[in-house]
Amino acid sequence: MKTRSISLAVSMFVMGLTGNAYGQVASGAVSTRGGQPxxxxxxxxxxxxxxxLDLTPLKASVGEALHGREDLLPLWFSTILHYSLVETLSGEYHSFGEIGTAALMMVAETKGIELTSDRAKEAIVTPLRSxxxxxxxxxxxxxxxxxxxxxxxxxxxxxxxxxxxxxxxxxxxxxxxxxxxxxxxxxxxxxxxxxxxxxxxxxxxxxxxxxxxxxxxxxxxxxxxxxxxxxxxxxxxxxxxxxxxxxxxxxxxxxxxxxxxxxxRDQANSLEKPNAPTAVGDTASLSAQLQEKAAANAANYPADVVQTYAQGIEIVRATDIEESAKQVGEMAIDAQLSGWKGEQVRLSDLWQDGPIVLMWYRGGWCPYCNLQLRAMQQAIDQIEHAGAKLVVLTPELPEKARATAEANELDIVALHDRDSAVARKYGLVFQLPEVIIPAYRDKLRLPEYNGNDAMELPLSATYVIDKSGRITFAFLDADYKKRAEPADVIKAVQAAAR
Missing domain, CATH: 3.40.50.1000 (HAD superfamily/HAD-like)
Structure with a gap:
């Protein structure tokens, strides 16, 4: 099998209703997820x-019931939220109006203010509905x-x-x-x-x-x-x-x-797609392929299984790993890794000659990873024409990576990131949520692929690193069904090569 010089690395909340956190984000700001709009x-x-709805009439009514103590309104609001969460966590349920009435009576009692249940209810329910x-x-x-x-x-x-x-x-x-x-x-x-x-x-x-x-x-x-x-x-x-x-x-x-x-923006992107370098020949864009695969899996799996995987994604996202991992503008982590034939490769030796695309590949058991790898291989000529190298890291054992490449007809050499050591330095490693461990352990046989019992994986991240070792592009998403589009990677490479 012909090989290219392609290198690698894989790797409740209790908040007050009145909210007095940090200063406002600039009005009109729009953020991205996974580095993409x-x-x-x-x-x-x-x-x-x-x-x-404007709560001003309610605030006035509650303040009047508290004998003019409108300064107690924040305490009343936070008490409502506190006990709505208490009821949710304890399996009890009273209506929001009932909790609001009870909270108002608690505040009144705490401050030595006489207030009957009927008066508290009247102060809340009537203005709340108007x-x-x-x-x-x-x-x-x-x-x-x-x-x-x-x-x-x-x-x-x-x-x-x-x-x-x-x-x-x-x-x-x-x-x-x-x-x-x-x-x-x-x-x-x-x-x-x-x-x-x-x-x-x-x-x-x-x-x-x-x-x-x-x-x-x-x-x-x-x-x-x-x-x-x-x-x-x-x-x-x-x-x-x-x-x-x-x-x-x-x-x-x-x-x-x-x-x-x-x-x-969506319409403009849609119009650009026919001419975008995300496809080779008649091949669909990577995102379309990923969506098609996800839809097929969802149709073939029981609803509870689909929900379990979705829950796992959100548990990982809730760790804020997308924000805590290495970001654009930060310096990349250098490391020396080995290929499946035992050759030693140092990442800095690769990027000192020009930009590199550093992509994490979770393993041959992952169909979404294989789709991405194939799409990136189809774009390799454009990546190399821009003066860059594709570098792919995987926690998968070398013999497993070789079998994956051969089975998928991929013209690559994979660098082995043993126990996700390099991915860990990039902040990409997460512990698999308990709800999905059985599937990854028993069905996907993750320990067999990675050669250890650590039930953890790296994000399917993609970085572009320039000659100085600085990260100029980052795609980070807790959803393994979403990957960097080759066209976006090529644009980032071209910018980094200037």
Missing amino acids: MPTPKILIFDVNETL LPPHADVIAGLRALKDDGFRIVSLTNSSAIGVETQFRNAGLIDLFETRYSVDSVKKFKPHPDTYRFVLKELGVQPEEVLMVAAHAWDLAGAKNVGLQTAFIARPGKTLYPNVAKPDYVVSDLAELQKALKVSSQ
Whole structure:
């Protein structure tokens, strides 16, 4: 078998309702996932209270019930969230209004204020169901609907309560469906609340955008894989210990503009694809191949198995490994590795002659890895024409890597990253979540491929490293079904070679 000079390396939250974390992210900011722009969502899920409806009348009513002590409102808000989480974790369930009433009585008792249950309930329920929408809401929702987005809501309030709220606020006709945690008897940000909506809508998490003014709500949604948008209502800030939202905007008008830009970008990318170097001959783009493989697997596997793998992805993502791994602008880690024939290769010897594409390959048992490797091999002429080398690392034993290359007709030499030692230095290694260990151990036989019992893997990362050893491109995604597109890698290589 002819070989090229291709080298390698594989390798709850308790947040206050009032949110007083760190300073606001610049309004209108848009982030990426896995180093790539997120696709424009198809469905928008809106939180209700404070996100859409103005709580000013409720605050005034509660302050009056507390004998004018409006300074106690933050304590009341945080007590509501605290005990909604207590009920969720203990398996109990009372409506949000009931918890709000109980929380108000607790605050009053703590501060020596006389307050009856009936008075507390009156102070909350009556104004809560007649809250006005924020000034930007009705026009913003109409603009989003006109742009073709499906719009639903998800609230911690009761189903009856939110229907009354929407009718009084003039929002009832602007929403396709209203969802309440009544259906799952668990409060946001528990994962089951968001998963319930996804199941009802029959969509994947990445197709949905959760819109809220509360950092804790967005943290819960992002944990399940949804895109997120933070509406920076007055007094609301982001929580620094979770990944930033995909959109940060001041109001719905700004959100509509940001989504329109995203949609235009998607359309432009779609028009460019026929001429993009992501394909050789009539070969489909790598992303299309990966999506096709994922769809086929989902159709062939039982629903509970598909859900287990999806859960595993989100558990890994929740570790923030995508943010903590080596990033663009940082210096690459040098290392000496051996090929399957015993040859020794030092990474810095490779990049001192020109850029290298450093790609992690999990193993021959991974069909998504094989698709990516084949796509990169098809693009190798363009990579080398730009003056770069393809370098692939794998924790897979040398004899297994050789068998993989031969079975897939891949013209490569794999460098063995024993026990993922190099991947670990790049911050790419994660422990497999307990829910998926049986599948990787018993079905995929991971210990046999890697020659150890460590149930861990590297992210399927791809870096471009320039002659100085600096990282100029990074694709990092906890979802193993998503990989760097060869066309993007080629562009990054061309830029690094200048």
